Amino acid sequence: MMTEAPARLLIVDDDLDVLSAHARFLRVEGFEVSVASDATSAIGRLSEEAFDLMITDLKMPGSDGLELTQWVRESLPDLPIFLISGMATMPEVVGAMRLGAVDFLEKPVDPEALVDKIRAILATHHASPLGRLPRVGVQAQPLTDRVRAFEKHLLEQALQDSGGSVKETMKRLGLSRRTLNEKMARLGVRRSDS
């Protein structure tokens, strides 16, 4: 369980049901969540407040997720972006990643998986040399937890990059099959067959 200063998330989605559902769930998980239902208001929010992560739907009426991503990349280079979309075409995904999205999730989004990814990204980002946000006084957090989160993130990412193949992942990470399995079990990483 984490007790550090809550991370601030901005969720953007034109589907209000999805939006509020995600927002509610993430708040329960301890994040500080702001929402926006379109790119314009999202940009408004981003302009007046600092966020640790933005999660946006790719397909929205008007200015869409890609444009929003682009705007963010130019204006807030350090803000990690998660793109979410159902029925995304390959070119769209490619474009999104090229624009600098950190990850791409397909609808429907598994809340648990989303939370894991969020935590993982925040863990790496906080540690990265970019420490852009003013840090609060005593934000002590066990080293082991942070390292664990990071390791978990690496595992998930490698696994995903390998298309879910354990064999491929172990080569990529330089681990023996057995060790990889152990770590996955220990850290609660599952192969998400896509």
Next chain:
Amino acid sequence: MMTEAPARLLIVDDDLDVLSAHARFLRVEGFEVSVASDATSAIGRLSEEAFDLMITDLKMPGSDGLELTQWVRESLPDLPIFLISGMATMPEVVGAMRLGAVDFLEKPVDPEALVDKIRAILATHHASPLGRLPRVGVQAQPLTDRVRAFEKHLLEQALQDSGGSVKETMKRLGLSRRTLNEKMARLGVRRSDS
């Protein structure tokens, strides 16, 4: 048609028919084309000659396109890479892009479109020497090394935030004094008295 120095392309594909077909077509289009039928020989080529662009199949026997991409990203950061694949899953595409591929094409590849993309990439690349630097986690080496590096970073950061005080740092990281000392020694972290 201009007469500038022809761009040098390296095409990697295990399917020799596809390989030669593409090579032939691209040569007709005025590119200087080299080919390789597997990752190993591709690396060989890349090691001995300079290229402007590499086009590789994602799925190949043995060391696959992802590994090749990874190798290139580490060794030749500026070389743009096109990945080609049929039946690629979303996570694979995301992973490939995250590894730094410039574009991702689906088989069967339309030669005309390919040429367009090649020209476009070469143009932009020549124009902006940096391409896109801000990429996220490029998969590098063994998991353990990366985790170690991360932990070291956290230690250094915490130590610095504590003004070099070990006592303060141990509280902050939730470690016993002895453990902290051990880690510092193991990871080669020293107190930089400021």
Next chain:
DNA sequence: CTAAACTCGGCAAGAACTTGCCGATTGGGG
């Protein structure tokens, strides 16, 4: 249906890490 390729997880020996206990060192104050 069978063979081959992948994956999993139990088990156990060995390696690596954690941590309390002790004594030693270094700098200030008193």
Next chain:
DNA sequence: CCCCAATCGGCAAGTTCTTGCCGAGTTTAG
């Protein structure tokens, strides 16, 4: 000079992690 505070590192018992060996489901291609 002595005492206190902050650090270090040796030692050793206790834990946790790594990894090879084995046997067992699952999938996939023939």
